[in-house]
Amino acid sequence: MKKIVGLFFIVLVICLVAYAFQAVDAKNDQRVMAFGDSLTYGKGDKEGEGYIDDLKHKTNDSDSEKVQFWNYGIRGQETDGVIKQLEDLEINTKLDKADTFIVYIGINDLINSNGGNLKKINDQKINDEKKEYVQHLDKILSELLKKNNKADILVIGLYNPNKDDLKLENHISDYNHSIQKMVDKDSRLKYIPTNDLFENKDKKAYFSDEIHPNEEGYQLITNRILDKYDFK
Template identity: 35%
Template sequence: MRKKGLSLITALSILSALVWLVGLAWVLQDQFFADGKSRQAETMQPDTPQKQKDNSSSAKKLQIAAIGDSLTRGTGDPDGKGYIGYLKEELAKKTKKEIELTNSAIKGQTSSQLIKQIQQPQIQRQIKNADVILLTIGGNDLFRGGQALEELDSQNINKTEDAYLSNLKAIYKEVRSLNKSGIVYHVGLYNPFSDMKDSKTTSGIVRKWNYDSANAAAAQPNIIYVPTFDLFELNVNDYLYSDHFHPNKQGYQLIGERTASLIRFSEEDQK
């Protein structure tokens, strides 16, 4: 018995030694000498079907796609939810539908970076399938971490705004061409510096910025520009995080509630 076991193990070991040797040889061949032959495989595989799956279940689900910058990311909220977290909670109170949220926002993103991001096929897929699209953008174009407003050079600011507006129009257009029916909520800017010495000038710039963005939004169907300027106008310090730029928990709650109040459900979907 024991003898048999031993010769079995010996045979098995010899066999496996050979197999692993083949594996090792294959590594050398594949990593060092492979060129044309294996390259064919690359064109063979990509883009298998399996894309249609998601649409069938959308009747029972509310799909929300969030894109943009740190506001959508939730920077400054100790719970990390951001306004979309509170918005989701609010919506969950109102509807029976299952809410599916994808947050693709990137901290510090400017409008020109967002244009690049929405070229990615996955982001496009999310936008395509979404019933609601949430967007914050422009804060980084305008404030650039607080430097631009210190210069307060109106010519400079006009230049940034022009660039921003043309980017914004391109973003709107791209989103609309991907998704004709979903409603876009573009959450507007507030002035984090409204209690500082130049608040008159800075508020004026932000107001104009918001006004122009709202105009651009109105040019496309179903894009809602959600104002936040008024929310932060008084008591700005109570709603800002310690970086004095991003909202804190209360600030995000305000934005979330306001945006959530704009989203309505048909009677059968209500709670």
């Protein structure tokens, strides 16, 4: 009986030690929460979840997952949708657990302000509704800064999928300028541009449709993020 009790005690100690090491390892893990639209969701990437999936593979080796990515991207989402996500109890209570946030949102705000497509650019409508976009994005970033006092927040800039459309290019640049101004307000906010990535690129080689990148297009975004930010 004493031998059985002794054996049980040894097994218990081993389990507790293993759990302790596991807990230490868990503390060293990096947790990344990503919010956005179909670009964060990964639409157009037949192999995975777009740039988030690429980041996961490139920041982890085959034996361990030191950088965990929680992808909250939703297809068709605008900035008001992200605000609702942050108010959701299940997500809100996790915000202080993140080490890094990614916010990539705005193209749907712009498209819908233009009537739901990018075929004929209406300068007045886009300019009028951009004010609401700026207010929403400011609220998103303020909420993340308030709920988490340590995490960096990567704010991804927008790109023009139709480089020949100079009117659209001007609006994309204007949106990105507003994003940069907000990012400059706090040292934990990091702006990552993407509009230059598709300059002089064959659209058929990097896009799956009129707006969304394919695997190669998402790779460009992934590499830009990794060039600008070290997750480890």
